[in-house]
Amino acid sequence: MVIKSRGMVAAMAGVAVLAAASAATATAAQSARPVGAAASCGTSIDPNTRIPGGRRHTGPTLRIGGATVKVRYGNAKQGAPYYVWAAVSGASKGDPVALEWDVDYGSWADFGVCSATVHSGGTQNTRAVKYVHGKGWHLEAQACGRHAGHRACTAYWP
The missing domain is CATH 1.20.5 (Single alpha-helices involved in coiled-coils or other helix-helix interfaces)
Incomplete structure (x- = not known):
């Protein structure tokens, strides 16, 4: 034709x-991760009320000046789903802490950021997201913080 x-x-x-x-x-x-995309925390829980102290574990940790930023993870009881969150200690009032997460099966379609700000006492957690996984993919997360004008992030967990 x-x-x-x-x-x-x-x-x-x-x-x-x-x-x-x-x-x-x-x-x-x-x-590539979208730069400046408006990510939300997504479905999340408060680790302070939902994860018992004896069931909390520490992942990658990073020092920023006098502050310590870390990935935390745990579950409510044996066999229950795991959750992951970011924590900061030794920080100043107003310092931010964030959990940046994504599901790593070749797309940035599923990613989010859970953020919190230190109000007093120098310690703060973000909300916790559920650890999800399947054949060939899983959730990855890193903790990021800013202290004394410097921002840094831990290695990814797991």
Whole structure:
């Protein structure tokens, strides 16, 4: 079949270029975390009331000046789902702490940030998100904090 209209050929070429650009954009979005995206904490719990002290564990830890930022994880009882959260100690009033998390199956479609600010006492937890996993994928999380003008993040857990 031969198309005799130049306008039709130009329109078809435009559609092809648009489709290729959309595919490239989708691939880039899957390989890199969106900068400045408005992530939310998602479904979460308060680890102070839901995770008993004896069932809390510490993951990667980082010192920022006199403050310590760490990934914490635990569950309510044996066999119950695990939750993960960020904690800071030795911080100043107003210092932020955040849990940055994502589900690592090749896409940044499932990611979030749970943030909190130290109000007093130098210690603060974020809310906790449920650790999810499946065949070939799992939730990853890191704790980030800012103290004395410096921001840093722990290694990812697990």
